[in-house]
Amino acid sequence: MFLGEFEYKIDQKGRVPFPPKFREELRQGLVMSQGLERCINVYPSSEWQKISEKLAALLPPTRSKARRMSRFAFATAFSVELDAQGRVALPLPLRQYAEIGEVAVIAGLNNYIEIWSKENWETESDLMKNQAWQISESTEERY
Secondary structure, rough: EEEEEEEEEOOOOOOEEEOOOHHHHOOOOEEEEEEEOOEEEEHHHHHHHHHHHHHHHHOOOHHHHHHHHHHHHHHHOOEOOOOOOOOOOHHHHHHOOOOOOOOEEEEEEOOOOEEEHHHHHHHHHHHHHHHHHHHHHHHHHHH
16 A cells, blocks of 8 residues: 655656665566656556556557557556666656656655645645545435
8 A cells, every 4th residue: 555745856767766665565576657637657567457457448459548548558657677776777658747846746646656846845735735625525424
């Protein structure tokens, strides 16, 4: 389970460390892909396998929107591994997409992780705080 918010500097080689408590779950490999909100989504390889199977079943290649979503999900994904210090090199296309400069924010979201630029995270965090009660009310019947 991934919980919490952590801020890290990106080193000169474009690497970012993961929080120590996240590393064990990521040791078997991870997949990084574009998030929907200008961030990088990070999944343990086992979780990515589940997601890819669900997406493949939901996105028939005969529909143009499904192909576009498949491209967004899979063509932008990178399979990577942590180094001995628990770091990963952020693939340049993902780093550019997420607008990550010198500082990254790593946010645990239960079964996956998001990596944000500090500036984009601050904007998202403000939105999240201002809209949490509305989102909670709209989903409370589902619990």
